[in-house]
Amino acid sequence: MTLEDALTALKTHEKPGHAEGAAAYHKVPRSYLGVPNPEINELATEWRRTLTLQQRLTLADDLWQTDIHEARIAAAKLLTQARIRPSDEPVWHLLCSWIADFDSWAIADHVSKAGERRIMADLSRLDHVEYWTESPHMWTRRSALVMTLGLTRLNHPNAEEAAARERVLGWAARYVDDPQWFIQKAIASWLRDLSKHDPERVRAFLDKHGEDMRGFARKEAGKNL
Incomplete structure (x- = not known):
C-alpha cells in the first residue's frame, strides 16, 4: 500500500x-481531514492485518511526515x-523519532499507546x-509518564516491574513543581x-509531594482514594 492509497x-x-471542528478543538495549525477516530481505527486494523x-x-x-x-x-x-515479531526494535526507534514532533495531546497520546506496549515488552x-525527563520540550517530558502508564495497571508486579514503577514515581516526584498544565495532568x-x-503507594507519594502539586492535579491523583 502506498501513501496515496492510504490517504x-x-x-x-x-x-x-x-475537520473544522477538529481544528478548533485541537488548536494546532495543521491539515485536518475530518475523519472520526473509529474510522481511522478500522482502517489501521485492516492495514495491520x-x-x-x-x-x-x-x-x-510516510503518514507521519504528511503532518496531517x-x-x-x-x-x-x-x-x-x-x-511484534521477529523484532520490535525498528518500531521502538521509529516511535522515538516522532516524539520531538509532538505538539498536541491527541497525537502524542496515540503514539504513547504504541510506545507503552514496547516499553512493557522490554x-x-x-x-x-529517562533522558526525556530532562528535555526542554514539554511534550517529550510528558511522554516519560504517558508511555509508562502500563506500569500502573499491574496487580502483582514482579521485582523488575516494581523497580520500574518506583523509578517512574521518582521522575514524577521531580516533576511536581513543573508549572506546565500537561505535566501536572500527566502526574x-x-x-x-x-x-x-x-x-498505599499513592497515599505515600501525596503525603510527601502533594503540597507541591497544583490543586487540580492533587485532587485528580487522589480521586480513587
Whole structure:
C-alpha cells in the first residue's frame, strides 16, 4: 500500500464539518481531514492485518511526515500491537523519532499507546526514556509518564516491574513543581491509575509531594482514594 492509497482511504471517511471542528478543538495549525477516530481505527486494523512489518513501518513514517492530523493518528495505530515479531526494535526507534514532533495531546497520546506496549515488552527501554525527563520540550517530558502508564495497571508486579514503577514515581516526584498544565495532568493521571492497584503507594507519594502539586492535579491523583 502506498501513501496515496492510504490517504485516499482516509478521505473516503471524511465527515462534513468535522475537520473544522477538529481544528478548533485541537488548536494546532495543521491539515485536518475530518475523519472520526473509529474510522481511522478500522482502517489501521485492516492495514495491520494485511501488511508486513516492514511495509507498516514504511507506511507509518510516510503518514507521519504528511503532518496531517488523521494521518499521524493512523501512523501510531499501525504500530500499536502487544507482540511484534521477529523484532520490535525498528518500531521502538521509529516511535522515538516522532516524539520531538509532538505538539498536541491527541497525537502524542496515540503514539504513547504504541510506545507503552514496547516499553512493557522490554523494561530496559526505561534507560532511554529517562533522558526525556530532562528535555526542554514539554511534550517529550510528558511522554516519560504517558508511555509508562502500563506500569500502573499491574496487580502483582514482579521485582523488575516494581523497580520500574518506583523509578517512574521518582521522575514524577521531580516533576511536581513543573508549572506546565500537561505535566501536572500527566502526574495526576499516573497516580490516579496506580491508586486502583496500589493505593498505599499513592497515599505515600501525596503525603510527601502533594503540597507541591497544583490543586487540580492533587485532587485528580487522589480521586480513587
